[in-house]
Amino acid sequence: MSDQQKIMLETLRQSSVATAIYTSAALHIGFINKGMLALWGYANENEIVQFPDLLLDRDQQYLASLLSDVWNQGKPFHVTAYPVAMNGNETGKKLYADIHLQPIPNSNGETEYMIHTMQEVENPFSNWHVDNIQSKEILADEKLQQWSRALSHDLRNPLSVAKLGLQYMRSRTDMNPEEQNKWTTVVSDALKSVEKLIVDVVEVTKQERVCSEASELSDAFRQVIKQNQILINESKSKYNYEIITAARVEAPLFYAIFNLAIQSAAQFSGSLQHHMVSTTCVLTDNVLQFVISNTDTGTSQDFIGFTVLEQWIQQIKAAEIVRDSVNRQLIFSLPIL
Structure with missing residues (x-):
């Protein structure tokens, strides 16, 4: 290797742009720089033999499939804001990156090497997610206050009826069967009203969650179109x-x-x-x-x-x-x- 080649290789090794060069369809690593190692949380390149050795979870295994696709087709590929760690890496951080893949063919047109560069980018959801969270928190507080007032009023009446009914039944030890059945029905109906209120609250909560998810889905669609x-x-x-x-x-x-x-x-x-x-x-x-x-x-x-x-x-x-x-x-x- 000439001095100039050594200088170029060392420059590439020190580059902040994460770079790796693969030498086989199994994604054996012929070269990897500090930027690529740091992106995956490694410090020593001797620990890494193949690209899958870098991977820690299922999200990142998908990236290995993408690299294999590009190697096999032998065509360059570029993808922006790719979710390298959609659900969060080992630190809980969601990682998105712009990825460039450049296969280098041999004399037969088959891929002999592949250059992989990757640059971390901002989470595409971050710009609108904070605003959404803040607005949702305000709405949630308002709805919580409304629900608290409504529930306090709606629950008070049937609970009072049930409480008075039980107190009356306890005070009447000589209650005949007909009267006992009457008051048992009163207490039972009051408790059923309470149960219905609880079920309604649970159902409303589910609907609120669905509406929230639908809003996020619409935002995600807009983000992809914009990007x-x-x-x-x-x-x-x-x-x-x-x-x-x-x-x-x-x-x-x-x-x-x-x-x-x-x-x-x-x-x-x-x-x-x-x-x-x-x-x-x-x-x-x-x-x-x-x-x-x-x-x-x-x-x-x-x-x-x-x-x-x-x-x-x-x-x-x-x-x-x-x-x-x-x-x-x-x-x-x-x-x-």
Whole structure:
């Protein structure tokens, strides 16, 4: 190795941009710098032999599937705000990153090496999540006060009736069967009223939770559209932010699926160009269906990251995803509430 090559390698090793070079389809690591090690919480590169050695949980295993897809297809791939640790890493931190993958082919056109760079980015939910939390806390406090007043009033009457009924029955040791049955019914009806109030409160709480999740889902959808605005052909796209809330899926998982699907479709023809993707969303009786199409007419390749999309979709009961390479489409369906 020449002195110049040594200098370049050392510069790359010290770079803050996380970088690794893989030398096989099994993702054996030929080179890894301090930035990449630090991103995964390691200090010594001698501990690491293959990329999967870096991984600590299921979220990050999905990234290994994405790397394998790119290696096997031999085409460069770029994805922004990818959820490396969607549910939080070992410290509880949710990690998102921009990822660049560049396969280097040999003389036969097969991948011989692959360069992987990764730059941590801000959690895409953080900008609106704080505002949402604050506004929800204010609303929650107001509703709690309203519920407290209402419950205090509504519970007081049946509880008073039940209490008086029991006191009366205790004071009347000579009560005949007919009178005893009458007061037993009064107490029982009062307690049933209390039970109904409790059931109603539980049901309202469930509905509030569903509304909160629906709001987060709509926000996640807006975030993906905004983040990928340069890729989306608005004139050929059709979606309604309101009907998105009908989907039965957690917002971070929906974000991950929709974001990767758009960026995968955008690179279906082997390049990342402006306004290449159209998206449509249709609500039927049973499902919410998304169709993401590549509108370019260039040379086609397979959808990179489809394996990861399948793995994510499998986490959602009754959801499914299919790829239509002929029509350059990714179609995924989510169950509705």
